[in-house]
Amino acid sequence: MPLVALVCGPALAVESQTKVPVQAKVSWVKAGQLPAPKGFNQSIGIAGAYSAFVGDYLVVAGGANFPKGHPFFDKGVKQYYSDIFVFDTANNQFELVAHGHLPSARGHGATVVVGNSLYLVGGKNNDQAFDSILKLTLDDNSQPVVNAVNQLPFTWDSGAAAWQDDSLFLFAGKHNGVVSNAVCQFSLKQQKCINKDKIAPIPGLARADFPSIKHHKQFYVFGGANVLAGKGRYVLTDAYAFDFEALSWRTLTPITVKDQPYSVAGGGVAVINDEQFILLGGVNRQVFNDAIFQLTTSAQDRLSKFKQYYFSLNEQEVNFSRQQLIYDLNKDNWSTLSKEVPFTGGAGPLAISQKENQIYWISGEIRPVIRTPNVYQATIEPVQ
Template sequence: MVIPSVVTAQHLTAKWEWQFLASIPDTMGYAGAYVGTVNNYLLVAGGANFPDGIAPWDGGKKIWTDRTFVLKEKEGKWQECSPLPRRMGYGATVSYEGKMYVAGGSDHEQHLDVLYEISWNNSTQDLGYRLIGKLPVPLANCASVRIGHYWYILGGIRKADAKTAENSCWKLDLRTPESDWIPVAVIPGKGRMLAVSADMDNQLAVFSGVALENGQREYLQDAYLLGSDGRWEALPHVPVAVAAGTGPAYYDRGLRSVFVFGGDDGSLANSNLKDAHPGFSNRILQFDCTQREWFCYSDMAVPGQDKIWVPVTTGSVYWKGSVVLPTGEVRPGIRSPQVLMGNLILDNYEN
């Protein structure tokens, strides 16, 4: 695919190298799982799939889960742990000081406003849960990122049949996670769900997403940065939409660049390809924060494999020196238990 106005980033002596970690112990995998770390272990919790193997366009029923999986080491195997307090997915996640927090999302009946703290019990070698608060409103399909000790949640939708998406932005001080959420200036442009957020050099950035016009999807390419004065500044548009891309995006301090992995550009959204859908983008986009310019960095690939399925509607985690993209949706209605791990290899450089 030729992308107008995108320059291949050949000026960098660097490359991404990808490999697979052990797959989560589920034959299908899940979309919308809460992904993060607890006690420096990788945690995948909740989400939904179609366990009967029937595609949604053939009448398959989407089922939410409360299952949780923990990976302690990169070379290890996943351990299934105590389930979430409820079946849920498609919400916001953050990790902070050994604990993981999950907020909002949905279940089979409604969108949620719950806020749980997840911790690790060394005695039982298992997870513990504590309901500590609520979001200001029910939200699912929102973006989420931590900057310092603040957790930001952006956009989303309040109910499954929403006709418009939210342009709200909230933050929570994780030093006192039972305190109230603080409103932040609303995101400019159209309300959006499935956006990609980033910590861009200690500033909040949001890219792309999907707007709803009377329930109809519009794929967005605009991007914004929240300044120190509390106002949003427009950034150069993303070359192609990256809706539902793995988030938050990865920021590399040495390169002063944000990397966005995969996403749905919307080009096949109305194609009705069903089982013939080729999968979502495996493109890596790089935003150079110094030049304020986007580059098409490369495509994601694993040595020895002609094609890898890059997931959407899942989280990305910087864990033990690598970016990890666990499970997620690889084609419409199709999940995968695979777990991708990427490393940015740079000559004469330390992050």
């Protein structure tokens, strides 16, 4: 499938109170679109998918959307999927080479790369949350092979996970349906959480749907959301780093743009270079804070009017983030590239997957309920 150029151009100019130089340029193209899931003729995109690379193959699995209309205007019901799509991205292509299925429809879990396998951890659908750990591999024909390999001691979704010291670390998310800030070092051999007395929870509030990344034996957590936090506090903008060796947390500079708190909840993160991350997507802090307050506190008539208003907002009014935020690990500060991504912002959460110097922005919401099937690719190039 041909790539359609949407080039951002050199990312040298930086807008921030910190003026952090970014010695790279980030250029975006439209790589293609997700196919329609089994039983459907049209792809409308998904949010909450499992996604990662196995070599040159990008795997996108599960996720959810509203194929039969809007839940407020059309009484549509959210639908989860079991589809697994495998794309060959070698030689700058984006070609669907295999289509398989998970054991059941699900989304909003975590994807962890372990060798040449993916662990798909937890997740949920309309009927249940999952405690399963699924192992996904590709056979000699690039077809996905999925097996259940273990069970967590609780159901878990909407958090983050990483593989370290032959253990699966689970960070925050919903434990048995309740949003948490707990950390579980799950030993697949012992089939339980270990080192409980040594690992502190994530500082601050419990959280879900936050960008996170493992880098140099550290695990970074950025913002997120907690719909029980109270008026004006539903969107979190704090940030932390976990040291796998010391089993301890370090507080980072809160997420800001132009000295103001900034939301990346529902977005993703990738590596720009050894010292910098790029954070992409996320709900608008003011819009989302107000929406959660109205949706959870308004009486019936007022609630209906607010839903009419809120779900009629267009992409510009909902204003999911199009910023390309840069976090500098050594200086512990924030900046933005001079250009935004050249397409509609996303959340939902969207899926961000990375292969070396290529970042893939995979589907996600472009406003509440509404997804896009588009997949975008960014190439990171050092500035000479």
